[in-house]
Amino acid sequence: MMVQAGTQPFLRLSGVSKEFSTRERSITKALEDITFDIAAGELLTIVGPSGSGKSTLLRVIAGLLPPTAGKLTLRGKVVDRPSSEFGVVFQAPVLFPWRTVLSNVLMPARILRLDLAQAMQRAMELLETLGLRGTERKYPYELSGGMQQRVSIARALIHDPASLLMDEPFGALDAMTRESLNLELLRLWHTSRKTIIFITHSIPEAVFLGTRVLVLTARPGRIAGVVSIDLPHPRTIELLASDRLGAYAARVRSVMEGRHPGAAFSENHIRAS
DSSP states (O other), X not given: OOOOTTSOOSEEEEEEEEEEXXXXXXXXXXXXXXXXXXXXXXXXXXXXXXTSSHHHHHHHHTTSSOOSEEEEEETTEEOOSOOTTEEEEXXXXXXXXXXXXXXXXXXXXXXXXXXXXXXXXXXXXXXXXTTOTTOTTSOGXXXXXXXXXXXXXXXXXTTOOSEEEEXXXXXTSOHHHHHHHHHHHHHHHHHHOOEEEEEOSOHHHHHHHOSEEEEEOSSXXXXXXXXXXXXXXXXXXXXXXXXXXXXXXXXXXXXXXXSSOOOOOOTTOOOOO
16 A cells, blocks of 8 residues: 555654663664655554564554654654554553453543443444453453453554554464454454554564565664565455465565565655565
8 A cells, every 4th residue: 555646644754763771871773764654544564573673663653652863743743642543452462450351441431531431332342343242241361362462452442543553462372363363453454444553573474464564674673675465355364375475475584684675665655566
């Protein structure tokens, strides 16, 4: 998915860098000169070596970390603090163990002081959509890891954000549960058309889910390239074993390993595939 010339992207990062001070008072550069656009309704996946700054990048986008240099704009407005436009899902569900499923899902609505009756109705609809009907009175310890992560997705969506930011949300799950949630996420994306940014260590997962795959270099994280994914929808689990997906995965891996330079990923979204 590309932004047409003259149109405003949903999200734009311009020269974003991020540095951290260590205990030894030295500087660690996590990200360097990240510049790219994301179109509204896109499902962008991000891959890179361990330590490439993927999670840092997501936190900068969410407004949870300020960039050291550069700027980030959402629909043309600078992002410099957490915004209700984003729902965030982390690798661990981070649910409150003393609260029920329904109470966990409703937490953002309470914090944002939304109409509780409407939020309750939306929460029940989300639980139904995510296959969690009947769990609303259960506590997190009574649920499997996959179900807990579904609860965290419902919580991130309760206030109807424009974008869902996901930091390796399925990384700790078994293969079958992970595949099931991949399909669930694609179905959710198709019905809602929300802009989704999804970080993963798995190249096949990145290709299976994404409209484009953004590849970061080793630290400091820079953009190595971008691979646009032209695979049919709806995507099925059988696609994971297909030659077409395998060819895309090989392309992404070659960009990550520096064997293929990819394309200069500018504000015009030059394609690398």
